Amino acid sequence: MQQPKPDGVTPSQTVGPYFAYGLTSNGKYDWNDAFTNNLVTADTSGERIRIEGQVFDGDGAVVPDCMLEIWQADAQGRFSDPQDKRALPNTSFKGFGRIGTDAKGGYAFDTIKPGQVADPDGKPQAPHIMLAVFARGMLLHNYSRIYFDGEAANASDPVLALVPADRRATLIATRQPGGNAVYRFDIHLQGDKETVFFDV
Amino acid sequence: MTLVYPVQSLAAHPPRLSPAYKSTVKRSPSKPLIPMRHTLSELTGPVYGHETVRENDHDLTIQGKSEPLGERIIVHGHVLDEDGRGVPNTLVELWQANACGRYVHVVDQHPAPLDPNFTGAGRAQSDAQGYYRFVTIKPGAYPWGNHHNAWRPAHIHFSVFGHSFVSRLVTQMYFPGDPLFPFDPIFNSVTDEKARNRMISAFDLENTKPDWALCYRFNIVLRGRNATPMEKK
Numbered sequence: 001m002q003q004p005k006p007d008g009v010t011p012s013q014t015v016g017p018y019f020a021y022g023l024t025s026n027g028k029y030d031w032n033d034a035f036t037n038n039l040v041t042a043d044t045s046g047e048r049i050r051i052e053g054q055v056f057d058g059d060g061a062v063v064p065d066c067m068l069e070i071w072q073a074d075a076q077g078r079f080s081d082p083q084d085k086r087a088l089p090n091t092s093f094k095g096f097g098r099i100g101t102d103a104k105g106g107y108a109f110d111t112i113k114p115g116q117v118a119d120p121d122g123k124p125q126a127p128h129i130m131l132a133v134f135a136r137g138m139l140l141h142n143y144s145r146i147y148f149d150g151e152a153a154n155a156s157d158p159v160l161a162l163v164p165a166d167r168r169a170t171l172i173a174t175r176q177p178g179g180n181a182v183y184r185f186d187i188h189l190q191g192d193k194e195t196v197f198f199d200v
Numbered sequence: 201m202t203l204v205y206p207v208q209s210l211a212a213h214p215p216r217l218s219p220a221y222k223s224t225v226k227r228s229p230s231k232p233l234i235p236m237r238h239t240l241s242e243l244t245g246p247v248y249g250h251e252t253v254r255e256n257d258h259d260l261t262i263q264g265k266s267e268p269l270g271e272r273i274i275v276h277g278h279v280l281d282e283d284g285r286g287v288p289n290t291l292v293e294l295w296q297a298n299a300c301g302r303y304v305h306v307v308d309q310h311p312a313p314l315d316p317n318f319t320g321a322g323r324a325q326s327d328a329q330g331y332y333r334f335v336t337i338k339p340g341a342y343p344w345g346n347h348h349n350a351w352r353p354a355h356i357h358f359s360v361f362g363h364s365f366v367s368r369l370v371t372q373m374y375f376p377g378d379p380l381f382p383f384d385p386i387f388n389s390v391t392d393e394k395a396r397n398r399m400i401s402a403f404d405l406e407n408t409k410p411d412w413a414l415c416y417r418f419n420i421v422l423r424g425r426n427a428t429p430m431e432k433k
């Protein structure tokens with residue numbers, strides 16, 4: 001059924017300061033969580049990793065009312081979406097996570113390292129996780145990508161190649177010392193250290 | 201089916217830096233965004249459906265021990281793409297203040313009463329035609345600290361997924377004829393009047409339930425056109 005052709009998209013508005021009980025309840029409100037920051041399920045294969053960091057504004061102050069969402073391929077580079085024709089039906093790895101930042105602007109996701117996904121020309125992209133950043137004071141969310149340091153494929157990634165060399169590091173999560181696969185990825189909304197955001 | 205998402209559609213959105221809304225000043229990018237082609241990463245998106253939405257999640261008036269106070273309303277409409285095609289089976293999340301303009305959120309300090317029977321959160325899944333429906337309470341206006349005597353017009357927050365990660369939308373639904381419209385920098389951050397009007401629900405007498413609840417219609421239009429398969433570009 002078709003409705004009359006709309007005269008454009010519905011404009012975005014800020015997520016505001018009070019989204020937590022509806023979107024990122026995390027057991028703190030009388031409402032169930034549809035989404036969490038842990039993407040790993042019992043049957044998920046791949047290298048388990050944690051990505052953690054903080055969100056900062058243009059003054060370097062932490063942003064405690066930010067919502068982060070990630071979207072990623074599985075370890076074989078497939079998305080849990082029927083639009084990805086290679087996706088495995090019934091896989092329990094959904095590839096989506098959501099979290100609200102804490103009082104120190106901090107966040108963490110537990111997930112797996114994604115596999116490589118081809119670009120529209122069939123050229124492999126380096127492993128990456130899609131990131132959407134929402135907050136009070138943001139009228140429209142920002143899109144970014146999380147890449148991983150130590151990845152040889154970063155050097156030939158077609159999207160990283162679009163980014164001025166002196167800003168590329170803002171997109172690369174850094175492996176932390178220690179035995180566990182923990183990566184640090186800070187997000188700077190504005191300023192000298194500003195994270196690269198994409199016009200997608 | 202592969203959809204395309206022209207970036208021109210984004211022109212309807214507010215500029216990220218809208219100084220009248222003061223919090224945007226330090227939270228908007230100061231460097232240009234980097235244009236890029238959409239890859240499978242952008243063109244796919246999370247799929248959530250019935251397992252995520254419980255039976256009564258769309259009715260915010262029956263989540264407590266008894267009924268919340270305030271004016272009961274029906275809010276319904278279609279999730280559409282830009283060509284007017286329904287976006288089926290997509291998750292619609294909603295959160296809002298209570299009838300007094302107070303949020304359950306711990307940080308909300310507005311000295312208006314909380315309602316023990318109202319959380320203000322709901323979820324629905326659009327049907328095969330993109331149709332969704334909520335039953336809730338009309339939210340009150342509330343003050344905020346942006347400037348002297350600043351009040352937000354009554355609004356309901358919406359979050360919608362759509363067909364891909366780049367069709368993701370978070371917005372606010374307003375009510376027709378609100379006297380606070382001319383004074384609200386968030387509403388007016390959308391500079392085009394026609395686009396602004398797409399955030400205002402329409403009073404829907406036809407679907408108002410006699411002796412029970414007024415009805416408002418709110419169609420949510422997401423990016424994306426079905427017509428052009430990527431392969432033929």
Ligand SMILES: [Fe+2]
Nearest residue numbers: 016352355357
């Ligand atoms: Fe609000």
